Amino acid sequence: MKEITTKIIQGDSKEVLKDIKENSIDLIVTSPPYADSRKNTYGGIKPENYVEWFLPISNELLRVLKPTGTFILNIKEKAEEGERHTYVIELILALRKQGWLWTEEYIWHKKNSYPGKWPNRFRDAWERCIQFNKTKKFNMFQEEVMLPVGDWANGRLKNLSETDKIRDNSKSGSGFGKNISNWLNRDKVYPTNVLHFATVCNNKNHSAPFPEELPEWFIKLFTKQDDTVLDPFAGSGTTLVVAKRIHRNSIGIEILPEYCELIKSQIETEKELVLFEPQTKYAHKK
Amino acid sequence: MKEITTKIIQGDSKEVLKDIKENSIDLIVTSPPYADSRKNTYGGIKPENYVEWFLPISNELLRVLKPTGTFILNIKEKAEEGERHTYVIELILALRKQGWLWTEEYIWHKKNSYPGKWPNRFRDAWERCIQFNKTKKFNMFQEEVMLPVGDWANGRLKNLSETDKIRDNSKSGSGFGKNISNWLNRDKVYPTNVLHFATVCNNKNHSAPFPEELPEWFIKLFTKQDDTVLDPFAGSGTTLVVAKRIHRNSIGIEILPEYCELIKSQIETEKELVLFEPQTKYAHKK
DNA sequence: GTTCCGCATGAATCGATAG
DNA sequence: ACTATCGATTCATGCGGAA
Numbered sequence: 001m002k003e004i005t006t007k008i009i010q011g012d013s014k015e016v017l018k019d020i021k022e023n024s025i026d027l028i029v030t031s032p033p034y035a036d037s038r039k040n041t042y043g044g045i046k047p048e049n050y051v052e053w054f055l056p057i058s059n060e061l062l063r064v065l066k067p068t069g070t071f072i073l074n075i076k077e078k079a080e081e082g083e084r085h086t087y088v089i090e091l092i093l094a095l096r097k098q099g100w101l102w103t104e105e106y107i108w109h110k111k112n113s114y115p116g117k118w119p120n121r122f123r124d125a126w127e128r129c130i131q132f133n134k135t136k137k138f139n140m141f142q143e144e145v146m147l148p149v150g151d152w153a154n155g156r157l158k159n160l161s162e163t164d165k166i167r168d169n170s171k172s173g174s175g176f177g178k179n180i181s182n183w184l185n186r187d188k189v190y191p192t193n194v195l196h197f198a199t200v201c202n203n204k205n206h207s208a209p210f211p212e213e214l215p216e217w218f219i220k221l222f223t224k225q226d227d228t229v230l231d232p233f234a235g236s237g238t239t240l241v242v243a244k245r246i247h248r249n250s251i252g253i254e255i256l257p258e259y260c261e262l263i264k265s266q267i268e269t270e271k272e273l274v275l276f277e278p279q280t281k282y283a284h285k286k
Numbered sequence: 287m288k289e290i291t292t293k294i295i296q297g298d299s300k301e302v303l304k305d306i307k308e309n310s311i312d313l314i315v316t317s318p319p320y321a322d323s324r325k326n327t328y329g330g331i332k333p334e335n336y337v338e339w340f341l342p343i344s345n346e347l348l349r350v351l352k353p354t355g356t357f358i359l360n361i362k363e364k365a366e367e368g369e370r371h372t373y374v375i376e377l378i379l380a381l382r383k384q385g386w387l388w389t390e391e392y393i394w395h396k397k398n399s400y401p402g403k404w405p406n407r408f409r410d411a412w413e414r415c416i417q418f419n420k421t422k423k424f425n426m427f428q429e430e431v432m433l434p435v436g437d438w439a440n441g442r443l444k445n446l447s448e449t450d451k452i453r454d455n456s457k458s459g460s461g462f463g464k465n466i467s468n469w470l471n472r473d474k475v476y477p478t479n480v481l482h483f484a485t486v487c488n489n490k491n492h493s494a495p496f497p498e499e500l501p502e503w504f505i506k507l508f509t510k511q512d513d514t515v516l517d518p519f520a521g522s523g524t525t526l527v528v529a530k531r532i533h534r535n536s537i538g539i540e541i542l543p544e545y546c547e548l549i550k551s552q553i554e555t556e557k558e559l560v561l562f563e564p565q566t567k568y569a570h571k572k
Numbered sequence: 573g574t575t576c577c578g579c580a581t582g583a584a585t586c587g588a589t590a591g
Numbered sequence: 592a593c594t595a596t597c598g599a600t601t602c603a604t605g606c607g608g609a610a
Contacts, residue, residue, distance in 0.1 A: 037583055079585065082422040084388050089375040102370050107393055107412050109480050114584045115601030117476060120426060123601075124584065125478030126393050136368040140406060190403060192411030194395050198604070199582070209583055438603060442577070475602065 002226050006244045006267050008252045010260045013232040016253045017060035025064045025251075026139070026227035029218050029239055031074040031209050035087055047080075050087040051094050057232065062099055064230065067135045070222040071100070074108065074210060076127040082120055092130065100132040104193060108214060111198045129195070129218070144220040146188035208236045215239040216246065223248055237263030241270050288512050292530045292553050294538045296546040299518040302539045303346035311350045311537075312425070312513035315504050315525055317360040317495040321373055333366070336373040337380050343518065344381055350516065353421045356508040357386070360394065360496060362413040368406055378416065386418040390479060394500060397484045415481070415504070430506040432474040433568050439473075477568065501525040502532065503568065509534055523549030527556050 009016050032054065035047040045053050061071060077085040096102050106129040113125035197213045215238055219229055225247045231239040234252030240263060243250035254260050295302050318340070321333040331339050347357060363371040382388050392415040399411035483499045501524055505515055511533045517525040520538030526549060529536035540546050 031583085034583055076583075078583085079390070082387065082389060082586085084390060086379060086382065086388070089378060092375060093372060096372065101368065102372070103368060104365070104370060104407050107395070107480075109393070109395065112582085112603035113478055114582060115603080116584050116586090117428075117600045118584090118586055120422070120424070121390050121479070121585075122428070122476055123478045125480045127583085136406070138406070142408070190408055192399055192409045193407070194393075194411045200604085436603065 001247070004226065004244065004247055004249045006240055006250050006252075008234060008237070008240065008254065008260055008263050008267070010254060010257055012255055013057050013253045014060070017057065017064060017232060020060075020064045020230075020251065022063045023066050024228065025230045026066055026069045027072070027219060027222045028061055028065060028069070028230045028232065029072040029074075029215050030231045030233045031235065032233045034075065034078065035085065036078065047078075047085045047087045051091050054091060055094060055098060058095055058098060058100070061230075061232065062134065065134050068137065068139045069134060070103075070138050070140075070218075071132040072106075072218045072222075073130045073132065074127060074214070075130065076124070079121065079124070088128065095132060099134075101134070101136065102130070103133045103138075104131040105129070106131065107194045108210075109194055109196045111196060113199075129214075139222060139224075141221060141224060142190055145191055145217055147191050149187040149189050208238045210238060212238055212242050216242045219243055219246065219248060234263060235259060237266050241266055244270050287533070290512065290530065290533055290535045290558070292526055292536050294520060294523070294526065294540065294546055294549050294553070296540060296543055298541055299343050299539045300346070303343065303350060303518060306346075306350045306516075306537065308349050309352050310514065311516045312352055312355045312509045313358070313505060314347055314351060314355070314516045314518065315358040315360070315501050316517045316519045317521065318519045320361065320364060321371065333363075333371045333373045337377050340377060341380060341384060344384060344386070347516075347518065348385055348420065351420050354423065354425045355420060356389075356424050356426075356504075357418040358392075358504045358508075359416045359418065360413060360500065361416065362410070365407065365410075374414065381418060385420075387420070387422065388416070389419045389424075390417040391415070392417065393480045394496075395480055395482050397482055399485065415500070425508060425510075427507060427510060428476055431477055431503055431568060433477050435473050435475050482569075495521055496524060498524055498528050499568075502528045505529055505532060505534060520549060521545060523552050527552055530556050530558055533558060 033045065035045050035050045037044070058071075065071060075088055075091075077088040079085075092102055108127045108129050110125050110127065113123045116123055195214070195217060197211050197217075200208050200211045215231075219239075219242060223229060226249065228249040228251065229239065229243040231250070231252045234240060234254040236259065237252060237254075240250045240252045244267060252263060254263065319331065321331050321336045344357075351357060361374055361377075363374040365371075378388055394413045394415050396411050396413065399409045402409055481500070481503060483497050483503075486497045501517075505525075505528060509515060512535065514535040514537065515525060515529045516536070517538045520526060520540040522545065523538060523540075526536045526538045530553060538549060540549065
């Protein structure tokens, strides 16, 4: 099995991306800073300037992506003064004009959305995962993200201990490991374009904007082992951590030095799982 | 209790709407014909003409809606030649320009979406329910659509005896009772902007575009009894049937005479439920 | 060694208050 | 008038200490 590399680059994506070779990336999956949020970390891009801020970056993304590659943009417009902002749907139109194909819009249903009560709206429990492509002939490995067919499978698999699930390479030749993979390969159905993942809260000393399941799902769906994944807004590094774990090369770009350090330490402790990679069970909505 | 009226008008919405009094409608909820479908009814509106076809109609809708009213547009763009069409998001921008406020976008997650398999996409399991308003001060009756509390509570509360759970106020002065009453007040939670309804099986001689739960949810949320609901593309009449059942006046417009007849016969057999209306339980995704 | 419960904490949003 | 900050509201989740 080949070696993979996990690279984190500190800097502004608009500049750093120029140093990446064209047609070299298999998947871009990222969650850019939302308009007007994270003001103390990023600049706090104004909604009305969001599209023009993003277009130079996406132009570089279009250059570095392989023709068979995919770009997944996780984003959600905020509500302000009683209305939803339009910058996200304007961005979709602008990206098409830039040359991207708008292939699909996946819905990430956040089961544990932020609480709150207002007179004019309910809690916001979904985000967009917008799929763009360079050509119509992109790679898609649908069998890698299949779901167990019914709840009975979930019950069975829950009984497996954590150590069974993260069984490492040296032990994976044993019979029990093979039994697990038998269970996992049986009675599966294809998923839909609605994904059910809970957000992560405060488990570690940092909080990630999205759970590991989200980039993992798209990485498995759109890349194979030894492919290369790019996250131009690496943030807390979730995409890179997952990519390394399931044996994909990855490049992350992050403007904040302290986040880069955090990612580096996470990457080093992240153990790569090989061969009988423990497939994450994507549960039906539950 | 007042009498309500349920009216179905055969004709083209663009014309028929002109006869409806301004500021007279509390809720518009509709699922218009999608672009390029129902060719023999609406002439098969081409995606590139969809916005210009819709704007004269929505202009009348804006006129007849009360300032406190709401317009719910159930729609989903189709995929063609590997891409999602952009006419829906262009319609959102155009409606704002027409004077509508884009308050929210609800997601209807179709639990049992139509099966199918394609090399470049998964099954489409969601539709947009886009909320537009005339003013920021619209009616919203959030308590009418509350949900039972999530599953997490079951695990935490399962040790409490039944008598503890139904402990009345007079006993709740004790410390333990207060703890219980905290939980008791939490047996209902507000929903989110993601709705989980199954699609209807077309076991009748016509196919309904959406299940009764969908218009029912919005009718309960945005109107009270004796208010007036309008569906300018009545189709199989689901909106009218539900409106009558929960004692709202309603007006439906439908261009196809045979559909109008179908609706009339459905309306007549639909029994109105009064006084202690049995509240539909809106379950968490399941 | 389990199970159970208290607690903090989120890519939130609105309305009021303050500069 | 217009922007900036703050408090109130709300609920699923994971962690850690307790039973």
